Amino acid sequence: MNKEKRTGLVSQILKCIHGRKPGRLMCMLLLGVSTYTAGQSLEPFNLHFTTQGKGSEASMILGNGDITANAWVDRQDHHLYFYIGKSDTHNDQDQLYKVGKIKVGFYPNILVEDKDYVETFRIADATYRIKTKYATLTLRVDANNPVILLDAKTTIPAKMTVTAQLMRPPRSGAPDEACDRLVKGRSSDLLFYYRNRSTAFFDENMRVLHLDGLQINNPQKNKTFGALATGSGLHALQDSMLVSAAARKAFNLKIAVLTAQTATEQQWIDSMQRMAGKTDRIPGGQMWRKHQQYWSAFWNRSFINVSSTTVEKDTLQAVTKSYLYQRYILGICGRGNFMMQFNGASIVNDTYTHPLKTAINTVSGKSADYRNWSPVLLWQNQRLPYLPLLASGDWELIQPMIRYYTEVVYPVDKLITKRNKHQPGVAFEESATTYGAILMNVFGNEQERRERKLTDPKDFKMPHLQDHIVCGPELVSYFLDYYSYTQDENFLLEKLLPIARDVVLYFDKAFPRDSAGKLVIKDFKVLETYPHATNPIVLIGGLKYILPRLAQLKQADQDFKDQCTRLLQELPGFYTYHEGGLSILKPAQQITIHQNVEYPELYVVFPFRIFGIGKPNIDLALHTFNTPSYFGTKNISGYESRSYISLPNGLRRRMISSWHTTGIQASLLGLKEEAAFIVKRNFLLNDKGVRFPCFYSKVAFDYPPDIQHGAIAMTTLQTMLLQSEDDRILLFPSWKKEWNVHFKLKAAKNTTIECELINGRVKKLKVTPANRAADVVNLLK
Numbered sequence: 131m132n133k134e135k136r137t138g139l140v141s142q143i144l145k146c147i148h149g150r151k152p153g154r155l156m157c158m159l160l161l162g163v164s165t166y167t168a169g170q171s172l173e174p175f176n177l178h179f180t181t182q183g184k185g186s187e188a189s190m191i192l193g194n195g196d197i198t199a200n201a202w203v204d205r206q207d208h209h210l211y212f213y214i215g216k217s218d219t220h221n222d223q224d225q226l227y228k229v230g231k232i233k234v235g236f237y238p239n240i241l242v243e244d245k246d247y248v249e250t251f252r253i254a255d256a257t258y259r260i261k262t263k264y265a266t267l268t269l270r271v272d273a274n275n276p277v278i279l280l281d282a283k284t285t286i287p288a289k290m291t292v293t294a295q296l297m298r299p300p301r302s303g304a305p306d307e308a309c310d311r312l313v314k315g316r317s318s319d320l321l322f323y324y325r326n327r328s329t330a331f332f333d334e335n336m337r338v339l340h341l342d343g344l345q346i347n348n349p350q351k352n353k354t355f356g357a358l359a360t361g362s363g364l365h366a367l368q369d370s371m372l373v374s375a376a377a378r379k380a381f382n383l384k385i386a387v388l389t390a391q392t393a394t395e396q397q398w399i400d401s402m403q404r405m406a407g408k409t410d411r412i413p414g415g416q417m418w419r420k421h422q423q424y425w426s427a428f429w430n431r432s433f434i435n436v437s438s439t440t441v442e443k444d445t446l447q448a449v450t451k452s453y454l455y456q457r458y459i460l461g462i463c464g465r466g467n468f469m470m471q472f473n474g475a476s477i478v479n480d481t482y483t484h485p486l487k488t489a490i491n492t493v494s495g496k497s498a499d500y501r502n503w504s505p506v507l508l509w510q511n512q513r514l515p516y517l518p519l520l521a522s523g524d525w526e527l528i529q530p531m532i533r534y535y536t537e538v539v540y541p542v543d544k545l546i547t548k549r550n551k552h553q554p555g556v557a558f559e560e561s562a563t564t565y566g567a568i569l570m571n572v573f574g575n576e577q578e579r580r581e582r583k584l585t586d587p588k589d590f591k592m593p594h595l596q597d598h599i600v601c602g603p604e605l606v607s608y609f610l611d612y613y614s615y616t617q618d619e620n621f622l623l624e625k626l627l628p629i630a631r632d633v634v635l636y637f638d639k640a641f642p643r644d645s646a647g648k649l650v651i652k653d654f655k656v657l658e659t660y661p662h663a664t665n666p667i668v669l670i671g672g673l674k675y676i677l678p679r680l681a682q683l684k685q686a687d688q689d690f691k692d693q694c695t696r697l698l699q700e701l702p703g704f705y706t707y708h709e710g711g712l713s714i715l716k717p718a719q720q721i722t723i724h725q726n727v728e729y730p731e732l733y734v735v736f737p738f739r740i741f742g743i744g745k746p747n748i749d750l751a752l753h754t755f756n757t758p759s760y761f762g763t764k765n766i767s768g769y770e771s772r773s774y775i776s777l778p779n780g781l782r783r784r785m786i787s788s789w790h791t792t793g794i795q796a797s798l799l800g801l802k803e804e805a806a807f808i809v810k811r812n813f814l815l816n817d818k819g820v821r822f823p824c825f826y827s828k829v830a831f832d833y834p835p836d837i838q839h840g841a842i843a844m845t846t847l848q849t850m851l852l853q854s855e856d857d858r859i860l861l862f863p864s865w866k867k868e869w870n871v872h873f874k875l876k877a878a879k880n881t882t883i884e885c886e887l888i889n890g891r892v893k894k895l896k897v898t899p900a901n902r903a904a905d906v907v908n909l910l911k
């Protein structure tokens with residue numbers, strides 16, 4: 131904020147102090163807080179549109195961490211529409227559904243596009259504002275309560291209508307039909323819901339996996355989700371519509387949203403009414419102030435603001451904007467009862483008016499319930515949105531993922547390991563469901579298994595996911611990082627160590643040793659890319675990375691530490707081949723065919739940080755980075771034109787988009803030019819047909835907005851600025867000194883680093899706590 135703006139704000143505040151409307155002082159103070167943080171002004175990053183859009187691709191995306199809204203004013207009828215999303219609204223077949231769709235209209239229509247028309251999305255307080263000649267509307271999802279709020283002021287009297295547009299209307303009329311239902315006979319509100327009515331899918335899944343009879347919780351049984359709409363002066367015109375009783379100039383609409391498992395529909399209705407009544411008792415001004423306080427704290431927690439006076443000025447401003455919006459997207463999707471889903475989370479758009487051309491297919495004519503790869507949850511994708519949250523300090527957003535893998539997946543995979551693999555400990559499978567088990571569609575139902583002659587419970591219908599168990603070592607690695615950052619002793623003792631013991635136990639007991647006493651992991655996947663491999667680098671590397679870290683934990687018992695130390699000594703080394711006189715890491719000791727487009731040989735750079743800046747044998751990792759194991763020498767049909775980085779020999783390349791962590795690996799290896807290229811390219815790949823930033827369609831192997839793509843770009847930018855493991859804090863390890871930057875990020879041991887670099891010189895460095903300043907090493911060159 132420049133001096134003139136600050137002076138003007140202070141002047142307005144002083145007028146409030148000496149005037150007769152003290153309530154306005156708080157308004158002005160909050161206005162200042164909501165548009166300016168200690169690290170950057172957010173006002174330049176607001177979105178402004180002077181025309182209306184067509185369809186949900188014109189949506190502004192709102193949310194509070196659990197509930198989301200894709201909202202737009204449609205130019206065809208000048209009405210406000212919004213989809214309501216939520217993190218835990220899965221149907222009985224584990225597909226994440228929207229809660230519903232709402233249409234808001236005015237008569238006379240004060241939303242008609244005119245010369246005064248402007249839409250604004252204010253990122254500082256997550257609000258969508260619409261201004262016309264006759265009206266001003268503000269829509270938000272309250273940060274602290276399960277409600278969507280619309281306030282409207284008009285200059286002429288008008289009536290408002292609110293309509294529930296059922297996304298899954300009844301077809302048969304049967305009482306057991308899974309569909310949206312309106313509660314009939316309401317007089318002053320509108321209530322609709324969707325209820326899961328069958329357990330057949332879950333039951334069959336358990337039977338096929340030989341887990342039936344084990345009382346595994348079905349989180350979708352009797353699950354009901356829906357919304358209750360109310361507003362001052364509104365009454366029910368019909369079961370699906372509310373209308374103003376009389377024309378007026380001020381309107382408010384409150385939509386409460388609830389998901390719950392209840393024995394009966396009436397119990398859900400009663401729960402909804404109690405919850406809505408509770409929010410009704412909160413004064414509107416208080417709710418708004420706390421909403422702004424939440425977002426102010428969020429934006430002040432961490433930030434990255436990149437700039438330049440060179441020709442890259444506009445590009446770097448776009449990088450800053452994309453980082454800002456990607457963090458916002460994670461923030462509005464990450465606080466729910468269920469973890470963020472990699473393939474669109476709860477904010478997917480429909481494709482009725484804007485076909486999506488993804489990296490693997492073209493999607494059109496689909497509702498906002500649709501997404502690619504639904505309903506399977508894949509660890510290699512699910513982990514990615516959580517990578518940047520450690521350094522950004524958004525640790526509350528990690529909690530749903532921790533709960534899911536510790537309380538749901540862990541006990542179920544432990545059962546599968548015992549019953550189907552006949553081994554102790556736990557082997558975390560790559561694929562999972564909301565109830566933890568492998569999805570039947572992946573494993574294969576009874577008829578499919580007969581046709582494919584699959585009789586062993588560990589044989590999969592989709593073989594690229596069979597024997598793919600890197601999730602275990604990587605989950606332990608991420609949990610170790612989480613503990614390193616947060617220093618949360620309870621988490622270490624109650625979550626991390628029990629899982630770590632079982633992961634180590636499985637690898638210790640499940641695999642034989644060769645004549646030299648070295649572990650042999652045979653016929654297991656190297657990610658999805660190399661089947662039937664021996665000693666995959668992702669598993670050997672994962673164990674080499676986590677075992678010494680576990681052995682150093684003072685809270686671990688001595689027997690476990692000794693087991694980790696012994697198993698570490700029994701691991702084989704990494705395998706290499708030679709090309710051009712250089713040693714290159716192999717994906718495994720032995721491999722056969724390849725099936726996908728992944729680079730497992732660099733997993734020992736990231737996520738398992740064995741090779742890196744200041745660590746032994748970095749040249750081996752650098753040579754490997756420049757020599758992909760196959761891509762560029764052997765094309766995979768259909769993927770040749772995807773986003774990639776060319777490598778020094780000019781003939782080979784690495785893919786850099788969607789779930790590929792190439793940018794993070796480059797920054798951890800100190801390849802600042804490569805990292806800079808990747809972070810710019812990936813942040814600028816927005817779908818130009820979608821108004822809201824960070825919707826990545828063309829490069830999406832999964833489904834837009836492809837939050838994993840944006841999260842990797844965030845992590846790449848963070849690791850270019852700061853790399854932290856335990857005591858060591860590397861400042862600017864892969865940063866271009868021509869780029870100015872002001873950032874505030876978290877490091878290990880609950881350390882906060884705020885730094886400002888201008889014209890290649892550090893102008894500000896604040897380390898909290900101060901005693902950690904001695905651990906900071908500035909690598910800027």
